[in-house]
Amino acid sequence: KNQVEQSPQSLIILEGKNCTLQCNYTVSPFSNLRWYKQDTGRGPVSLTIMTFSENTKSNGRYTATLDADTKQSSLHITASQLSDSASYICVVTPLNQAGTALIFGKGTTLSVSS
């Protein structure tokens, strides 16, 4: 069964600190892997998208890595800010799908405190 598992489920860090969120998936073959940020009560917003052939992708203070061999991805956030408090969702698109079969993780809830 295609699955996306994220860890930790929740995380609390101090403002200015770095953190790394993990995503393990069993989807194979896959087309791309995305990380979304979802603020409470809002829709998800894309942070990074990587195809199976890409190893890393950055978007400002967010850096995603992908190891297709071990089927793992991580999202690293540097110099965290209070506005980074949100849920971060890992999403995998199976290969040869019309984009309808996105497989979502449950998300990691990040709380940044001052």
Next chain:
Amino acid sequence: DTGVSQDPRHKITKRGQNVTFRCDPISEHNRLYWYRQTLGQGPEFLTYFQNEAQLEKSRLLSDRFSAERPKGSFSTLEIQRTEQGDSAMYLCASSSGTGAYNEQFFGPGTRLTVL
């Protein structure tokens, strides 16, 4: 504003009532998707349209759920005879259907509460 918009943002209804939600996609996007998200879970795919054609609806949760996109622009999602278990965030997304990523852009969602 050129993003995906949804209306209403919040809906409170009594069990047994019908509700309808609207989604306006990014104007040049021909694909439109509906998702449901419950607390602590990732979005769950419901259905999708390419232009006015509903190409996938087998994952609608029950026959009480239906969606339309009559002119290939905005879409509506209707839930008939609502139940308390229908309480959730309903998300709409759109995409161009092209490019290496076929990235989906999400709207802000409609929060449904069934009393």
